[in-house]
Amino acid sequence: MLRFIAQRLFAALITIWIATIAVTLLIHLVPGDPVRIMYAGFQTTEAEIEAIRQRLGLDQPVWRQYFMYLGRVLQGDLGHSIVGSQPVLDTLLQRFPATLALTVSALIIAVVVGGTLGFFAAYRRGTVWDFGAMTLAIVGVSMPHFWLGLLLLFLFSMTLGWLPVGGSGWRNLILPALTLGLATGAVIARLTRSAMIDIFDQDFVRTAHAKGLPKTLVLYRHALRSGLVPIVSMLGLQFAYLMGGAIVIENVFAWNGVGRLAIQAVFARDYPLIQGFILFFATVVALVSVIIDVTYALLDPRIRYGT
């Protein structure tokens, strides 16, 4: 098990390491002069631009830039943003709790709603219930989540006036979390259904039935507990998608997380901030997937007892 965790952690480190290479290359792929583009404010002279280039190390060969960047990253220094010249890491950390609150609450909604829907659709496979649940799920999957967000906003904030429209605080979290949670829940419902159908078709479920166990016992003890393994293992990816989805949703609801920061950075072509964001995002996703991998390893004795 320890070996498993070490392996997963190592893989996560590789991911993060490749991310550092990718973000270093990013700035070199920009057509034109990134410094010009970034520092286009007003009244910068050629000499100043050259000075900035030097300060950012852009006058160095790429490999050296990479090692300079890596060295700084290892010291927790992701550089300074162009707009406002704040330390990128500070900015990201300042904004991350909001994103985390959004994604975690959305994940909870998604798992509760989607998992339940998928489980019962699989259980009642082929019935009207299944059809209804899956119709709901595919409509949910097909709906652009920013549109769902707008509809919820229109309904709950504009028309009914029940919930606030933006800003921070838990009441403001409800709508964005609901939007993101329902959209992801639809995906999870579909995944859960097919995972549970696979489980229901397994021999051991038949064995449990053949033992004459009550249906609920078969369902929860044998099927659901086995089904949790594949379901939890796919949550890693779902979390990554949630983080991605949060970028858009944060913009719809003016939820002040890293996603909104990212979009502002792209608009402003604030490359240090974009680089930092990608690296940060990759790190979070990699670490979360380690956590989720370890969780499902705990659920699955085949991994827990290392075979």
Added chain:
Amino acid sequence: MSGPLLKVRDLSVAFGPVQAVDGLSYHLHAGETLAIVGESGSGKSVSSMALLGLLPQRSARITQGEAIFEGQNLLRMSEREQRRIRGNRIAMIFQEPMTSLTPVLRIGQQLTEALTEHRGLSQRAARDKALEMLRLVDLSDPPRRMLQFPHELSGGMRQRVMIAMAMALEPDILIADEPTTALDVTVQAEILDLMRDVQARFGTAILLITHDMGVVAEMADRVVVMHRGKKVEEGPVKTIFNNPRADYTASLLAAVPRLGARSAEDGPRPIIAQPAQPGEVVLHAEGMCKQFAGRGSLFGRSSGTVAMKDVGFSVRAGETLALVGESGSGKSTSGRAVLRLLEIDSGRIALEGEDMRALSSRSLRKARRAMQMVFQDPFAALNPRISIGRLIAEPMLIHGIAQGSELDDRVAALLRRVGLEPDHMKRFAHEFSGGQRQRICIARALSVGPKLIVADEPTSALDVSVQAQVLELMLELQQTMGLAYLFISHDMAVVEEMAHRVAVMRQGRIVEMGPRRNVLDAPRHPYTGALLAAVPKPDPAALRQKLPRLNLKEIPMGSLVEVAPNHWVAQ
């Protein structure tokens, strides 16, 4: 109470428009073993699943019939009543021990839950009972087993657990659905022994579902033979074997290879008048070693598993060398290594004197003309998206043997050669039956005129009647064309039919190799002996002894020594 324990009358089950079971009737008496035997698709499993209400609810439909158990119709019971019977009065064990236990639950819990459910036993009492059952099925260290998960047990151990689980409630009927099909032959023998023991102890009636006439002969008191959903014959086991009334039963029995049937002969049965005799050495392999890497990680490799250690043999033209062994013995690895479908770590492979391992990948492609392979699963061995004609033509195209209409002619000729119609050329693999597909595979292998054919369990996925036909085709081809066969199989009876010489493999090594008569009739290695003793004999008259327990530590696994001319045994 006298009279049958279970009376099934006129049972019919339909899957959509397909009638899977059609008017099946039989009865089962207390304490007896009734075997329901049939080939795939005969409806034997479906009929027994129907009894316990375990059929897939949406697709299957019981159209008529009744199954009377203790005066109640099992087929018309409520879910609740059914549950009281299931596991309690009628228990069931399944074919796949690897997947029949819930992977995330401990053995202990899976053993005790039915006891607490049906008997209302306390956890403690259930645990005691479970431990007792584990002891009964001869599992070592029961308290530890209780805490283990299924994946920590071997297939045979799991099937023992399944039996313990099924018998814990001392049911009146045990339905065993192909209980040993997935097991190696030595393990099969142990499990069959165990089932007989258990039956004797509890007086349980067993409904045994199987396709294996050997198992039937060993276990059954009475037999029901099924074919295409219908019962074709029913009777005491001896009658069925000795005086089958239905043609189908007779042909089924005729197709079953019997170990020892050809013990008097030197070579396989001649199919043609002047069969080719073994000639020059076509393939010579020596010192082949292969170690599969452990799970690769970036930290390094965990020590791998040895698949092949110092394996060597030669095959002559017109000769069949059979590689036999249980799963994991390295016999398939050896076959694939010879064809260079996998790279070996060390050793020498020579085809007609040419060192295969020294060839560049380009010349290897050319050299492959001389050797072809026939695979176990004919369903997977044909590319599903290429027509049969093109598949058979492909090797000829690659090797530049023929083109255009000549190619078509050759394909047509090959199809005829293996007993198929030339106008099958345009069809795709899924339009053929298993036996036909294997013929197509053989035609394809033959197309380039190879010297050597490696046949990896070519009939184990086929029903016995089809198996007999395919084996005959292979024999006929060898005898007319002087082909060398490296014939890989786990089935000793099939090996006896096909082989000139036999090599027995265990744990990646050859433990005994020699002429078929020597090895099969007078084995010199204890493992060969055990293997042979474990094979169920399709003869109800044969008396079966308890298997000798092999002391695995004392099996000699050293290098081969020639104990008789051409007969080598591991020391």
Added chain:
Amino acid sequence: MSAPAEPLAAEARVAPRRVLWALLRSPSGAVGLAIVLLLIVVALLAPAIAPYDPYRMASGPRLAAPSWDHWMGTDQLGRDVFSRVVYGSRLTLMIGTIAVGISLTAGLLLGLIAGYAGGWPERILMRLVDVVFSFTEIVIALACLAILGVGLINAMIAIGIASIPFYARITHSVVLVEKNKPYFEAAIAAGASHLRLIFLHLLPNVIPTLIVVGTLGVSTAVLAAAGLSFLGLGAQPPQPEWGFMLSSSRDLISRAPWMMIFPGLAIAITVLGFNLLGDGVREVLDPRQRAR
């Protein structure tokens, strides 16, 4: 994306005629096909269907509610929303084709090569693909847009690039399964060359899975493009791209909800169509699914 990570059964070879027929018989396939065909027809006949020039201002009063003259109302410049939605279908189809075209082609090649080559090239390539995949599509797309600059074409390219790892993974997983099937070894044993093995034996068996994934991929691409346009990174005015129309309706959500409702519906229905079609094709091509 919720596409199948597992390959379709190889047995599932169905003649093209029968695919269509089977598709029509599966409810999701038939509805999906109908929606997609409708979309194509609307896109092709846009000039005939749209009652107004989608770009012309003051086709009606500004911010008029839906009426007989303007079925979906008008926007803040008096343009006919219905006409814009109709013309938007062209952009949507273009997005789907280009984005999926890029990712499918590149992903297919990558997956095929990695899966076929095996060994360390496979390990490195797939490790890389996995890493990039874990960044998620939107972040890769953002990075691409940060490089390329905003715009609808750039957004399509960005989405295409962003999804390459997904297709590469699927192709790779199918190749792994197919490569281990005896028919592939049989072809090697027959002496087939690398190209023959890849293109004659592997490719045809990979294609059906990729048809399914590609169909579902169109819906993902359409959603992603709409999302980027919504954020202002994709379509630029006056393009009647649905996501962009949605974003410009944001300020008017309470005054002119029709500006938000109809383009959103158009996206949802289109995406639903491709999702249903993809599910339908999968059901048809995969007998395991059908048995369910």
Added chain:
Amino acid sequence: MKVRKTLALPSRATLLGSAFVMAGLPAMAGGDLIWARYGDIDSLDPHRATSTLSMQVWDQIYDTLLAFDEDGVARPNLAESWEVSEDGLSYTFTLQEGVICHDGTAFGAEDVKFTIDRAFGDNPSLTRTSWGPITGVEVVDDLVVTVSLDSTFGAFLPFLADSFSSIVCASNADATDFGTRTAIGTGPFKLVSWVQGDEAVLERNDDYRNFGKPVENAGPVHIDRLIVRTIPEPQTRLAALRTGEAHIAEPPFDDIPDIQASDELNLVVAENTGQNVFWQYTVSRAPFDDIRARQAVAHATDPEMAIEIVYGGTNQREWCPIAAGVFGNDQEFCAQYGYPYDPDRARELLAEMGYGPGNPLETTMYVWTGGNRHILAEIFQAQLADVGIQASIEIMDIGTMNARVREDNERTGTDAPGTFNMMTWGWYDPDILFALWHQGGAYAGYQSDELDAMLELTRELTDEDARLAAVQDVIRYLMTNAIHVGLYTPGWEWIFALRPEVEGFKVGAFLHPMFQDVRLTD
């Protein structure tokens, strides 16, 4: 003729006046005022940003040596008085006594020197040139400081009233996080916290004294805290206003008529903002190296119609290259050289250039995000299409747009067609023209020694009339050559919707919001 406009809150804003009258009930002291805006400040360091959003917050934290009065004229503020040397090259300021920085240190000449030295230091102010040709700062005594110039500079005093010259206390020198977590000034509010993109929290500076800002309250502000919150969505801001989650915010333009019609919220529309919006072209390349192309664009667009549609009369046509309210702005003067809406003339010009119905002029229009400008751009796009100019629109962030414009202007040796853009600037003085059009300024491409000399003159002259003449020369030059074609004013963040309980909110000249008089009634 309005050369200068006074800070008259326009008629609609007189609601505010009535609010005062109604306030017979005693105004509540204290309270938190929440001001919601579409975007956040970029930095708390006045040398590191140029956005209006940033300046409006700096105003609350820092103070300036001079301050604009209601007419936009620089008056004494932190500097009680000043003397100019004979040659006009040295200014000696005498500072107010007893002013205290937020950290408790006494404000004095050192702080002024610190600020100016910093603006010209290693990492100079982004608006360094606008400080003028400063050569040195000398501390005479604690409260007297002398600034030396290299040449006379007519815009020096107005600059010292602008937020870019905010006085940064010398005690910031030790803070490594100046501009992000530290911002010590002498303004009415102290920084409590700033979460970028979310909100800046400011609290009342009890030591604050007002000397020159045009407000009634000379002491500390009445409210306890000012919370500047970012809410990008206009609808969200409006809803926040309605629910009381915000007190002051820019409303969605489309809702302005509704707001005006109901008395739920009050509106303050700032005039004299210094902002204007104009056409700017890539003059160095085809097609806009040809004056006819530039004129055709100018004649083809009808800003009056467009702003009426988009802003509903809350802003005006602006003929001049500098905004109404800024020294030198004269609509009548500018209109003589302007380009009225005349599509036929535009078509003629295009025809002369060889463009016609089958052969449209293809180009790209850059617009920056926000303020409904994308809709405006779409209207212009349609108008241009009408005469045969096919302009695709690219919407981008203001920073990006500046960069792209600069890149386009400076790029040579390319066949890519030139672009044009809806450029915006807000400034307090015609000196902006120097920053934009002098060589080395913001826009390369159309620069000549002739223009440079004219621009230099506008800087050097300190006599008002003479300077006015020089400025008008430049204006005439820019307009006749169709380089800088004014469209409308103001442009962004100039409309404030207020909850009725907010009293005393004022927006000074050049868009400086002032909270000194603000009270929250119950």
